[in-house]
Structures are given as structure tokens and as C-alpha cells.
Amino acid sequence: PCPFAGPGKCGGCDWQHAKPGAQRRLKGEVIAEQLQRLAGLTPEEAGWDGTVMPAEGDKLPAGQVPAWRSRVQYAIDDEGRAGLRKHRSHEVEVIDHCMIASEGISELGVEKREWPSLASVEAIAASGSHDRQVVLTPKPGGRLPLVELDKPVSVLRVEEKDGGVHRVHGRAFVRERADGRTYRVGMGGFWQVHPQAPDTLVKAVMQGLMPRKGEMALDLYCGVGLFAGAIAERVGETGAVLGIESSKRAVEDARHNLADLPRVRVEQGKVEQVLPRTKITEADLIVLDPPRAGAGKQTVKHLAALGARRIAYVACDPAALARDLAYFATAGYKPRTLRAFDLFPMTHHVECVAILEPVREEG
Numbered sequence: 095p096c097p098f099a100g101p102g103k104c105g106g107c108d109w110q111h112a113k114p115g116a117q118r119r120l121k122g123e124v125i126a127e128q129l130q131r132l133a134g135l136t137p138e139e140a141g142w143d144g145t146v147m148p149a150e151g152d153k154l155p156a157g158q159v160p161a162w163r164s165r166v167q168y169a170i171d172d173e174g175r176a177g178l179r180k181h182r183s184h185e186v187e188v189i190d191h192c193m194i195a196s197e198g199i200s201e202l203g204v205e206k207r208e209w210p211s212l213a214s215v216e217a218i219a220a221s222g223s224h225d226r227q228v229v230l231t232p233k234p235g236g237r238l239p240l241v242e243l244d245k246p247v248s249v250l251r252v253e254e255k256d257g258g259v260h261r262v263h264g265r266a267f268v269r270e271r272a273d274g275r276t277y278r279v280g281m282g283g284f285w286q287v288h289p290q291a292p293d294t295l296v297k298a299v300m301q302g303l304m305p306r307k308g309e310m311a312l313d314l315y316c317g318v319g320l321f322a323g324a325i326a327e328r329v330g331e332t333g334a335v336l337g338i339e340s341s342k343r344a345v346e347d348a349r350h351n352l353a354d355l356p357r358v359r360v361e362q363g364k365v366e367q368v369l370p371r372t373k374i375t376e377a378d379l380i381v382l383d384p385p386r387a388g389a390g391k392q393t394v395k396h397l398a399a400l401g402a403r404r405i406a407y408v409a410c411d412p413a414a415l416a417r418d419l420a421y422f423a424t425a426g427y428k429p430r431t432l433r434a435f436d437l438f439p440m441t442h443h444v445e446c447v448a449i450l451e452p453v454r455e456e457g
Contacts, residue, residue, distance in 0.1 A: 095159050096193045098178070105181030107194060107440035110159075118146040118436050121444040125412045125434055132416035133423070140419070142432035146444060149290040149437050159193045160439050162288045166195050166204075167216040174208040176215060194440050196289065202226060203244035211236030216282065221289035222271030229259060229282045238262065250282055267347070272296055273324045277351045283344050284317050288437040295447060296324045298433050299381055299406040302449030308332040309378035312400075314365045314389075315339060319348035319358070321381045321406075326355040333357055338368045366393050380405040388414030391421050398425030405450040415446055428453050 098104045100111075109117050122144055129135045129142075137144045149162070168176040169186045177188035190205050198219025209215055213236075216229040226245055230238055231252040241249050241263070248264025259281040267280040272292035279285045286292050299321055305311065305328040313322040316337035326335045337352075337360040339345050345362040352358040361368050365384075377400045382389055388411065389397075397405065405427060409415035419429060427450040437445045 098187055098189045098192075101181070103180060104178045104187040104189065105183070106178050106192070108181065109442055110440045114148070114160075114436075114439060117439065118148065121146045121436065121442070122434065124442075125444065125446065128412040128416040129419070132413060133419040135416075135419065135429070137432075140429045140432045140448070142429075142434070146434040146436050148439075149288055149294055149435060161194060161196050161200070162290075162439060163192070163194045164196045164198060164221050164289055165216065165218045165285075165287050166192060166199050167214055168204055169214055170209045170212045174210040174212070176205045176207070176209060196221070198226065201245055202228070202247065204228070207243070210239060212239065218268055218282065220268035220270050220279075222276065223269040225265065225268035227264075227268050227282070230262075272320055273327075275323050275327075275351070277318050277320065277323070278347050279318050280343050280347045283341065283347060286437070291435075291437045291445070292320055294435055294437065295408060295445070296320065298435070298447040299408065300324055300328065302406050302431060302447065303379050303381070303404050305329050305333075305379060310376075311335045311379040312369075312374070312377050312381070312397075312402075313337040314369070314380065314382040314397075315384050316348060316360065316381075317341075317344050317383070319351045319360065321383065321408075322348065322358055322360070323352055323355065325379065325381070326352065326358045329357070331357060335359070336361065336372065336374070338363065338365050340364050366390070366396075369393070369396060374400065376400050377402050379403070381408070382406070383408035384414070384418075386411045386414060388418045390418070394418055394421040395425055398422060398427055401452070403451065404430070407446075407448040407450065409446045409448070410443060412444065412446060415448060419448065419450075422450055426453050427451065 171186040175188045177186040213233045214231040218227040226247040229250045249262040267278045270277045273296045307330040309329045311325045316339045322337040335358045348360045380402045430449045430451045432448045435445045
């Protein structure tokens with residue numbers, strides 16, 4: 095459907111040649127193959143019915159492309175025109191509209207303007223508020239242009255020296271909403287790109303964990319505190335939640351976002367380094383949402399030793415999930431359920447939520 099997609103063109107929507115239903119079937123086949131190849135599990139053994147669910151709001155009339163992407167990084171060509179990278183290339187495909195960009199992105203009008211001296215312009219449209227933000231990356235020695243877009247935005251700059259992000263104009267953060275709470279996401283920090291993704295994932299994780307009053311939970315790779323906040327609301331004042339996150343800025347946001355919940359503590363650092371230092375020997379519930387590479391053998395071994403009654407694993411890469419499920423199996427945990435969500439339509443990416451529980455000894 096998009097005139098800028100296709101062989102040798104924009105590489106963002108690598109599956110746009112397939113209809114949405116076909117894309118979900120293909121993603122399901124990929125998940126099934128990785129589960130079998132890397133974890134030795136059939137869909138039934140993984141507790142999965144084999145379907146990939148569309149995100150809420152993506153059930154559109156046939157032929158209509160979902161405008162879901164609330165964050166778009168535009169590459170800027172030598173003439174200062176905005177576009178997207180060509181498939182597996184540094185070349186820029188100049189565009190005048192991105193079909194999968196959310197309305198909040200499109201209404202900024204980034205593609206209509208020239209961006210001299212810039213290498214990239216990242217546009218962020220919070221779905222939980224009307225906050226809009228652009229993050230400008232100048233070319234070496236380049237000066238920032240005066241930013242005038244069709245809607246009010248805050249402006250951030252990526253520094254050439256250290257790659258740090260600094261505020262130029264407006265708020266240093268955007269406000270998002272999920273599970274009835276407001277979350278501050280600072281300086282271009284991580285938040286799920288699909289507007290329905292945070293609520294979809296929180297719902298899947300909470301339904302799988304079924305938190306009880308007074309329980310102790312871990313939220314690993316916790317970002318700005320999405321799952322920690324949801325669990326803390328449910329375990330009540332007698333419960334406790336520990337979040338661990340490597341990004342210093344995300345930890346600052348998480349502490350701000352969860353300041354009304356004294357039963358939540360957030361530590362900064364890598365999970366594999368911070369978790370042993372906490373001297374925690376047991377937990378009732380664990381959520382982990384690791385980066386694309388997965389959690390890895392040592393972290394999985396440590397988590398399994400804590401004896402949680404349930405573990406929720408949120409994964410954006412089926413291969414990494416399957417590898418870690420194999421490690422969990424060795425450590426005495428098996429999948430109870432697995433659900434898959436199409437939170438990146440028109441691309442090959444897919445999100446999974448696996449709920450694990452200890453293997454019961456028979457006899």
C-alpha cells in the first residue's frame with residue numbers, strides 16, 4: 095500500500111507486501127519454529143494456542159494500514175530532506191508521509207520541512223497526553239535549526255561529544271498513560287511504540303501472575319516502572335516491589351512515577367550485577383522484560399533459585415525467548431501459558447508474554 099515500501103526502498107515496513115492476517119500467521123510460524131528449535135517445545139507444551147493477536151484498535155477494514163507508530167526516527171539526506179533508511183542501507187528514501195506513523199506524528203509535518211545541518215530528527219507523540227517531542231541529532235559541527243512544526247513540540251538535542259540528550263526548549267519528558275497511571279518518560283527514553291502496547295502487556299502480565307496482597311515481586315529491566323506500578327497497586331501496602339534498570343535516566347523517571355507507592359524501590363545498574371548485591375533469596379513473583387538479546391543463562395539460573403510461584407517473561411525476540419525458556423527448563427521452570435501480540439504491524443517483529451511456573455514433582 096505504501097509507495098515508499100518495496101525492494102530497494104524504505105526498510106521500515108519489511109512485511110508490507112503481506113496482508114495483516116497473513117503477517118500474523120507468518121509471525122506465528124516463526125514463534126513455533128524457534129520454540130521447537132531452541133527450546134524443544136511444541137506450541138501445546140508452551141501453553142500457546144498458536145495465534146498472534148492484533149493489538150486493540152488494529153482491527154481495521156481490509157486494505158487499511160494501521161497508523162500505530164508513536165515514535166519515528168527520520169534520516170536526513172544531504173539536501174536536508176526527511177526520509178527513512180532504505181532496506182539494509184544507509185541511503186535515505188525521501189518520503190512525504192509514513193503510513194504507519196500515528197496521527198500525532200503525522201500532524202507535526204516533519205516531512206514537509208528542510209533540516210539543514212542535521213543527521214536525524216526523531217519525532218515522539220505521546221499517546222497518553224498531547225505531549226509532542228523532537229530529538230535532533232546534528233551532523234558533526236552542524237548547528238541546530240529553528241524548529242517550527244505544525245503543532246507545539248519540545249525540542250531535545252543529541253550532543254556530538256558524549257551522545258547525551260539535552261533539553262533545548264519545552265519539557266524534557268512526555269507523559270504517557272497505562273493501567274490507570276501516568277508515567278513520565280524523559281529525554282527520549284524507552285516506552286512501547288504502539289499506543290495500545292503498554293495496556294495490552296500489563297493486562298497479559300497481570301492475568302498471568304495474578305498478584306496477591308502482601309506478595310514480594312521483582313521487576314527486572316523495569317524501564318520507567320510500568321510493570322512495577324501495576325504490581326504494586328495489586329500487592330497492596332503489605333507487599334513490596336523491587337525494580338532494577340540499567341538506564342540512569344529511566345531510574346529517575348521510575349522513582350518519580352512511583353513516588354506515591356512507598357512499597358516500591360528502584361535500583362540502578364545491570365540486572366546480573368545488582369540482583370546478587372541485593373542479597374534477596376526469595377520472591378513470590380518476577381517480571382522480566384529484557385533487551386533483544388534476552389536474559390541469558392546466569393540470570394535465568396539466579397531467578398529460578400528465588401522460588402517464585404510465577405514468572406512473567408516479556409520478549410520482543412522469539413529466538414531469545416526460546417533460548418531462555420530452555421535455560422528455565424534446566425532450572426526447573428516450565429511455561430504455563432504463552433501469548434503473542436502483533437504490536438509491530440507491517441514489520442517482522444512480534445511481542446510475546448510467557449508465564450512460567452515451577453515444575454511439580456510427580457508422585
